[in-house]
Amino acid sequence: MTRNEERTRNRILLVLFVGVLMAALDIAIVGPALPALREHFGIDARAASWMFVVYVLCNLVGTPFIAKLSDRLGRRTLYTACVALFGLGSLIVVAAPTYALVLAGRAIQGLGARGIFPVASAVIGDTFPPEKRGSALGLIGAVFGIAFLIGPIIGGVLLLLGWQWLFLINLPIALALIGFGVKLLPAIRAATPRPFDWGGTVVLGVILASLAVALSDLAYLLDEASVSGLVNAISASSTWFLLVLALALIPLFLQIERRADDPVLDLNLFRNWQIALAGALSFGAGLSEAVTLFVPSLLVAAFGVTPSTASFMLVPMVLAMAVGSPLSGRMLDRIGSKIVVLTGTALIATGLLLEGMLATSLVAFYGFAALFGIGIGVLLGASLRYILLNEAPAAERGATQGVLTVFISIGQLIGAVVLGAVAAARGSDVGGYAAAFLVVGVVMLALFIASFGLKSRAEELATRQQWQSGASAA
Template identity: 45%
Template sequence: MSSPQTTRPPEATAAPPRLLGVLFLGTLLAALDIAVVGPALPALREAFALSERSVAWTFTAFVLANLAGLPITSALADRVGRRRVYLACVAVFAAGTLLVALAPSFGVLLAGRVVQGLGASGIFPVATAVIGDAFPPERRGRAVGLLGSVFGVAFLIGPALAGIVLAFASWRWVFALSLPLAAVVYTLAARRLPESRAETARPFDAAGTIALVALLVSLVVGLSGLDASGLSASVARPAVWGPLGLAVVLVLALGVIERRAAAPLLRPGLVARRPVQIACVLAVGAGVVEATFVLLSAYSVVAFGVEKSAASYLLLPLVGGVALGAPLAGRTLDRVGVRPVVLTATALIVLGMAAIAAAPTLGLHIAATVVLGLGLSGVLGSSLSYIFLAEAGRDERAVAQGLSTIFLSVGQLTGAALLAALAASATDSEAGYRLGFGVVAVGAAALVVAALFLPRTSTGRVQR
């Protein structure tokens, strides 16, 4: 495998900690936007007179755009340079943020969310690829673990920040406060980010990208139509089975397209490796679990009578577990390998989700969210990135990380659509939430089984 052409600014070469700090802030920029959406949804619903199903598109539009942009930004990063693409993504994200903050209608707000998603699509994958270029193999796990902890930090400060802003100002300021951070990230990245690219440019898989996005839109629309009070009857409705049937057809079409593509979105060389296949399954599962974050605040209001103004703060114990566990998982990966870390993490996810579904009191619910956060931290970010970096060649690092995020987004979209449909359509809202969380817990048990087939240690392919 040929090595990429690399040019590094003196600042990045001389001070890797500074480089990691820039990547940390950039990932925080994108993660904060996800963290503040949940607390802002009630205000958006009131401001634009929306139903619960409609306002959920605030989250869905961002994730779909993020997913659509991933193959584009990943391919461009390997082709024209990671530094250039990273800077462009930060600028696009800032433009989308401004559009959301100034949106006069919900349609314009969704357009802004799409622009934000496109910008965010290149921030974390390119950051991880830069780590693969700039850090030696024995330090990558710790560096990636630090980036993984950013999501915990974002969800730690995001709900609290959103709650404070919403208490004194409009929902628009919840989004506008990201603009100064975007300016800081752009300025620092322009000075310190090293430039690197794959030596061999690959064509862009436009047909595969279109098929994948169409597949996921069909899946989300179909799942959103499910009715918890009559699942079998709802599946029989054309508005449900039609999109779901189309999704099945598009899965088959995507397989044909990818086998014929010159540079397929789902790279056969990567996907054919067992560790990568397992990592894709883990990414989908982690995405589904992550989607529950959006609903936990609303669930605490319904199930435990928590005031709406305080509900967002109940996410803090969960994300504290994520922030605590992510760097620990990264350090442990370097010492014991992937399988023990992921096995422990997935078992904690099952325990946490099952406890959330059954917890009779608020105290037990909060304790269960901490367990869930610790478990998710061992899968989301560090372990997934570690596997993909170990299996990808130097020319495919950004594309490999993009593949990880694609499957994570699939899980987020599927989980959000399914959980929202069950909660919104059940005759008893609390029972609908508990049913959804229980389904997630059962699905998470499959992740434990998948983790058993991971190699105990890295294959070390990145060292070629």
């Protein structure tokens, strides 16, 4: 690799890093703006929460569609389009005269933001040599820990100028990213695009939207009521209908995908054990990440601290996440994914089981924070995306990265409901939260055992050579 090629790749990585950071920061900095938004538009707390719900919903629904388009239209087109959507959504939020338009802007932001990360991962697969992909993915994955740390600080500073500045700041960044993206990113696209799978895209979107809204409602109901009152609450809402709708549409979706010329989700990919296992691990990582929603409540119940103090006690965990991701990326390039994933799952399982059994020990909590934080950084940062880049054909890189993101999101949604139900069943006290942590710890222990089925370093190198030989023959 020449010095010019290395310099170009570093510039590409910078463009990807800033784009992902912009999208990640938008989640972290919105929190400080909610009181000002409530006052400005005269809305209650439940209505204000839709700032997050709409964003996450469009994140989830838009991911497979945008990721698939990146395989057909090219990474440059889709990455810059996603950044443009994010900037447009920010502008709509700033200029919105009503709260309904604010939510419309957040929806557009969410659609653009969720396309940025999987497309960025696919670009790394297209432009970086295999021996450098782990480090690049690890750096991109560290963005979320960084955003969690600096987001509230940036949000607090910008809020002094007015809540609109939390979104205005995105506009010059988006314009710069579009300019550099057009100049630097590869424009590779499918040579002979087949008919787009609109049927599968629409049905999958309805499934994901129904599931996301239903699970969000369940999590909210669990937070507001005991388990004994949950059945009555659900029966009086649309939650049951949305869950049934999502489940009923799954057979139709599978049938459509089997017949599609270019399915939005290629089911044949899951015949590959490595990809199927990566999907299961991504679901487990999302399930584990949902634990962080309940840690502050556990700290309040176990140590009698204030919610504000509990939030500050999470800083070591976030620092561990920010360290775990780039560190694991470097290790992926040296020793392969199997040992790295085994280490990540073992750390998460150990941390969760430790905290579940010793929930009233402050020393155990900080041990959990370090082990869990590094483990989550390892799984979500680079290792699972590294496996998919090694196993999926180049023409499916964007789609498979998008599927990984969807599995993580579903894990987060289901995790919020399951953990809330377990905690509520025990009275939402220390014992309830400890039991919830133990449940997820057991799941991660099972995934640790399953991870022994991943390919060794030598087997990964052999797979890589097969792809390279196939590409040369083509």
